Amino acid sequence: MNSNRKYTFIIFTILSIQLSFAQNKIQNDSIKNNLLKEIVVKGKSKSEIVSEQAIKADIITTKNIQNEASTLTEIINRTSGIRVRQVGGLGSNANVFINGFQGKAVKYFKDGIPLDYLGSGFNINIVPVAILERVEIYKGVLPTYLGADAMGGAINLVTKNSSKNYLDVSYEVASFNTHRATFNTLYKIPETSFFVGLDGFYNHSDNNYKVDVKIVDPFTRNLKDVTVNRFHDDFTNYYGEFFGGITNSKWADLFRIGITYFDIDKQEQHGASMAEPFGQVVTKQKSFVPTLLYKKKFWNQKADFSQFLALSKLSATRIDTCHCTYDWNGNRIDNPARQGEADSDGSLSNIDFKNFISRTYFSYSLNPSQKIDANLVYTTYDRIGNDPFGSRYLYSGRDILTVPAGYDKLVGAVGLESKIKEKFSNTFILKYYYFKTNGTDALFASPTEEQVSNSSHRFGIAEAIKYNLTENSFFRISGEYATRLPENSEVFGDGLFEMSNFNLKPEQSINLNLGYRTQKIQRYLLEINTFFRRATDIIVQVPTNVIFLQHQNFDKVKGFGLEADASINLKKWLIFGINFTYQDLRLFGITNPNVKFLEDSRVRNTPYFFGGASLKTIHRNVFIANDALQAYWYYNYVNEFYLEPIPKNREAKGFLGIGSKANIDSELAIPNQNLHTIGLNYALNNDRQSFGIEVKNLFDANLYDNFKIQKAGRSLHFKARFSIF
Template sequence: MRTKRRLALVLHLLVALDASHAAAQTASSSDESKTPKAPNDASAKDKKEPAEVTVRGKGSPAQRLVRSAESVTVVDLRRAKEQTVDMGEVLARTQGISVARDGGLGSSTRFSLNGLSDEQIRFFLDGVPLASAGFPFGIANVPVNLIERVEVYRGVVPLRFGADALGGAVNLVSLDSNYAPRLSASYQTGSNGIYRLSVDGRTRDIDSGFVFSATAFLDRAKNNYDVDVNATNAAAHLEPVTVPRFHDGYWALGGAVEAGVVDRPWARRLTARVFATGFDKDIQSNLIMTLPYGDVTRKERVYGGTVRYEQPLAKNLELETLANYSRRFMHFTDVGAFTYDWYGRRVGPRLRPGEVEGKPRDQVFWQDAVFARALVTWTLAKDHVLRFAATPSYTVRTGDERADTPLQDVGGAGRLFTLNSGVEYEMNLLEGRLQNIFFVKDYVYRASSNDEFGRSFDVNEHRFGIGNAIRYRVNDWLYAKASYERATRLPSPDETFGDGALIKANPQLEPEESHNINVGPHIEVRRKRIGDITLDVNGFFRDTDNLINVFPATIQTTYQNIFAARAIGVEAGGAWTAPGRFVTLDGSVTYNDFRNTATEGPFAPENGDRVVARPYFFGSWGARFRFRGLPGPNDSVEPYYVGRYVHSFFRAWESQGATGFKDVVDAQVTHAAGVTWAVFAGDTRVASTFEVDNLTDARVFDIFGAQRPGRQFFVKIAADVR
């Protein structure tokens, strides 16, 4: 029987790979994928079935987080790893989150949580800033198969991250805490020349405490999907045409190795992780797709390491520390000597090299960053815990303009130091029914930099923050939560120095400050005759001073301060799983009224307008079916569907422009459907998925107006051995 099952696995692999090759030949277009869901207290019978995407429960670290006073949503990625969804799409289907991008795989992404976006939300990998951990290309392009779960903190950020976030934080958790031995791999291919490969392995020796893990990934995409543009015809007139993108290729390659010991008398954990990652990205056009480029490119390389040490110092005193160093190289090239049309043809030589600004740019930046954190946890008495944290960071960026152009300087070089520290007091009362967390934070910001004209700027800031989070368990299935924080967010290196490509430096940015409030219930019904039901509702309020916002332009963008802005909204997400778990329905919806309230400064004339280029009403819905025992007793076939809606919104200030001619991104509805076939043999699970994204081939646009892919076909095969 074992031999037969292994032969079935081999056949399954061959069929899936043949189908993936066929899908790779299919040239259609778009960019959507898979589904999220609620958890699974797996029984012995179901232990090999992956849990749903959104986890709510008791026992695991993720489940304890959801039931804590923290305003957090936990997204389990076990099912997403078997489907063709990417990280951006997983997060976009979570309530309160909007993910917009200006193209296909590898394109720039704007992540928004409760109306706040970009660097107002801090991103981490296992508690280390994402770019410093080896992923400089943004959270949406992080390979799903290298991550175990995603923790989304709304508004109030726990002290243990040492972060100065304004609107929240997203932490990608890559390893389970016990380093359980496993080996997994995935391969995905599909329309528009997309290929994605990932490998993840880990092991642990119980006797010595030695742990080891290694990960690697490779992504490649041509992104040659069709777009609708205005091109010049033979009579030198503009006419609407549909053409494939010809200069939008992307590839990324990276890997990491971690080794150390756990559960030793002298170290609960002592590990070192080293990593190296790089990507190359062609740039097809300006942000609003009115001007094609044929030679503009950017690339980045980052490498470094992280050391962690955790150990009880006494019976009631614990220490957790980490130190990280990263070296980042950025290169932007725009020295093209020819003009291109939308067909990819050279129209003629340019009077002066350079397609973006009409001048050549061959800019390189080197960025060295050091990040450290120390967290001390002191258990004062039963149900009373005091925590102290200090998180310093220091970033140095230098640059060079290699294009030999008179009077041209490279802006964005400088130094930036931050120190975030604080104290947190946690109480658990009424036999655990009531949990309260009170905290105070301190922020120090020192920046010295120069702009593209060679002018020097120095900024010195010192701010304080305070907050409280409370949770009350009404009964076994109903929780009530509320939280408040007076938050401060310091400008990031990319906001201050620019990104070395299309975002210009602005060393005069002021730190943001905001009053953040979250309140709402969490409902969780488990193992009842009606099935499993989860519902999470959160009302939020954000009153922000000196909001840092990116303003789109036809050439380069820049971050600027809006003196005051206010967001009021509500988000909800829920799921129902039928008894027997043969069907799951889920959905989420978010409404966010985010407006400029500045009465002075450059944006006072737009007082009362919605903040530009931010969707304010969006949602998703989905269904998944599970047919067990096909073809083997432990195998399953799972068809699924997911839809998304984004309401129309203004790309520029809504009070500007005449009625009927305002700069608007139209409402968008997309659909995706697929089927997963999972086969088991002992401790091995192999799952293959076929999916069609953007079923209706809808015209989909990002926040700035760039067109995204239409209908796409994907095949993915994933194997996991435990």
């Protein structure tokens, strides 16, 4: 009780100090200064405002890159402090790493709404750049309006929001039979407040690029290295959102109803590693999602209210019924004793996930220097399915997937933003996290099936401070006590190899960030940031026996990092950029005597040094008026890192472990990687039409990603884009 009173007193004191400073500022500042400040803010773009706030955010504006054939994951990978890890080509699962955190510790949003309700339909691995206005990448503290239990950061995909009619279409054709198309349009009915629109995209790739694998020599029966083509990795998806509504009415600034449909069909070439290929395993996913969005400002524009609702039913199917296995040459090997490839018992699972999400946001400007806001996100999940080949409870014989399971999550936040004497700005946030699960818990060999439920709640706190040194430079510092709730998939398991665990605890972390930024528009930009992380109760997947896995609270991780990003306009038509990231993330507090030797070892499968560079040139009015010719070069480097934790004394020596090799088996090391990309595009009519060509992995280097999955070699891409507005 005394502890609660102490925390309450500290929070009250912080709020009182902020209010006191802000009131003094109002009394002392002249009306002229307030008007001047408003004029300056209005002159900045939304991207500039977000990137210069107290909470650290990297902003990728798509306007200057939408003509390129680059994917969203490639663009994000060019940002310091971030790596996107995939397990194959187009459409493969993506795992984003931000300043020491990855996986489910990083959250994703679409226009400020958590993306869970769209399943895999709007993932960063398939969303085209042309559909977006900008990408906001938060490292550490999240603003109040992004309601999620993120420990390490978030990515907010902001779609285009035009006030005018427009039509934008693009088509890309590339190596490996890759085709990508987008279609985006908005039409406002003349002399009314009504509008209608459509956002859609299509992706397909055979992903049949060459990879280096080991196969058994038929004569010697020894393993040998060979180069083969991926032969079962086709990916196809369709996504469409039709929407309509009204704007600028008496009762709503925006009332928007949307209907989203997506369909995904993916062949699975292998599992978590490339050790064993599959030849017939297929996964499918589809969903129909109605949405509603309401926005209104009132009380003389001081108050801002928005409400988002979505109800979705996502159907996921897994087909693994081949009485066979395959080798890397694509040869089928019949085996009547097997029911499937990935699972010897086979799988024909059909699972329905029902999801409801409500997001309520409210903000109120107390005065020109202060704003208070609140955000509440409530989400429910219900899962039920069936699998005639799937696991069953031993005594009842029930299919595990037919047992209903439920999951509720609530994340709330209240924030106060203050500005003091034009130099100092502050954001203070209180957060609340709650989750509840219910279902049937049992060991697969247990005679009992127990109806269980579990719930937990946590509080969080965050503070971000920015101090302007000059008109063009500032320092900012932020800290938070963050929580990540267990996801429904971690609690429920998958009904195959992953067992349920209704006793999972939330992950928790202390995060600190310090940064400096200086910039002169159209001249240069320099930004340096450091971070510290200390996380406990990290949820990891661990084996419970020779067959089954389970998510458990296991790891503790601490570390620090440094990242730098710089760009300079060498000429009006020539821009050079460079960035690097170093992060030292290590396990600590290991109690298991069998692995105590791994104390202070680096986190597995995690790059600790990487960077990149870019060079762009653009010339206007080259052949005719209002045309533009652009050429570009991108470079990415990833230093050697380790597939599994290794003792610290076996790590690479030298300065920060950069440039040398570790004293370990080469199979445990992912080697240095160098990726070069070049491109050329030509635009007409003030960028309304464009044609481009791009070569990725110019030197056909061997590149690897998540758990040493080999990426594509050299590829050629052609892209055309047409826009009317």
